[in-house]
Amino acid sequence: MYGLVTAVRDLSLSVRRGEFLTILGPSGSGKTTALMMLAGFEAPSEGDILIAGKSVAAVPSYGRDQGIVFQSYALFPHLTVRQNLEFPLEMRGMKAAERATRVHSMLERVHLADFGGRMPSQLSGGQQQRVALARALIADSPVLLLDEPLGALDRNLREQMQSEIKSLHKEFGKTTICVTHDQEEALTLSDRIVVMRAGRIEQCDTPEALYDRPATRFVANFLGEANFLDDPVFVSGDERAGAPESLPMVRPERVRIASTAAASLDNADRRQIVTGSVEEMIYAGPLRKYRVRVGNTVLFVREHVASGQQVFTPGDEVRLDWLRADVRSVKA
Structure with missing residues (x-):
């Protein structure tokens, strides 16, 4: 003391x-x-x-x-x-x-x-x-x-x-x-x-x-960025009812970003899919970091830079998706 x-x-x-x-x-x-x-x-x-x-x-x-x-x-x-x-x-x-x-x-x-x-x-x-x-x-x-x-x-x-x-x-x-x-x-x-x-x-x-x-x-x-999916746009009321003290979370590198006009996903039944608007794109050498507004929530996306990759700018409408298996439940 x-x-x-x-x-x-x-x-x-x-x-x-x-x-x-x-x-x-x-x-x-x-x-x-x-x-x-x-x-x-x-x-x-x-x-x-x-x-x-x-x-x-x-x-x-x-x-x-x-x-x-x-x-x-x-x-x-x-x-x-x-x-x-x-x-x-x-x-x-x-x-x-x-x-x-x-x-x-x-x-x-x-x-x-x-x-x-x-x-x-x-x-x-x-x-x-x-x-x-x-x-x-x-x-x-x-x-x-x-x-x-x-x-x-x-x-x-x-x-x-x-x-x-x-x-x-x-x-x-x-x-x-x-x-x-x-x-x-x-x-x-x-x-x-x-x-x-x-x-x-x-x-x-x-x-x-x-x-x-x-x-x-x-x-x-504290250990990196995290997306908390407590907005109703991400999780249904039935899913929330069983664990009121838990909070679903997905890491930014698990989230994929694509144009809303991109081809449909083959495994869509295993993925969470939402649409949103890009608020910011940050180029960080090997990574691009996006801030995307989905409803009342801003989600973070990190993707490795690759040749031929589509780059999104503020104002672009995009599709985000992630595997439901990548969502973790944390204590709120």
Whole structure:
């Protein structure tokens, strides 16, 4: 708690050995506080934290055997790259010769073998991130904590570092807990994702299950765009009557767009078909994104750009369709 504010409540979570688990949520959801308690920088007001079956709730951060990577990297600015990597080994009493061998091996692994003598200020953001990861891994701690590890990088560097982190996790097999607000990052890196909201776990599952079968409207919206089909134009009253608290939802990439003059669909009995008017078309490189008004609702459509594809502009009347089997029911 922070004064009268409870940042995290009723948090019960088990992390499997060697798993990459991401805690995902918007600002104020409690994800960073959860990580700070795991790291030992915050003490829980009640409950316990166990690592390998042993309580560490009362153990200070420096007494916990875990590596930590911060968003700001937190490299020692007055030490060279090599000295930054040597520091945790020296704190553990490792002899100089063994430190040098391990540092050299780790610098090669993160593709920085020629940068050991540089100062952190002489490195790019991506290189600093590699040093921070290397320093967290070099002491061979069983647990690795990542606090918004790629938040300071541009898109291209983030994608490169996502691949690097996945590779390092596969190679070292560390139990890794990552905190981020970046949905793409969480989906790319994780074995499981914990979605938090207002200090509580909203849903915990694999990336594919969370995206394809979100439990609530909040999760569906937070993990990408979602079309909610609660307007009577989409669902009949009989279908709504059985589950008043549920809300039908379909992802934008499951929706197809075509001209109203297009040929009839062969499997129309298995599809939901509606007509509407294009309000906006956004070209996004490999994708085109449409906003289409159907009755009182605006639906989102995403389709991959292809040669010879018909392009629709605002004002065009179009037909939208999707498989009924692709509709998911979420808690409203």
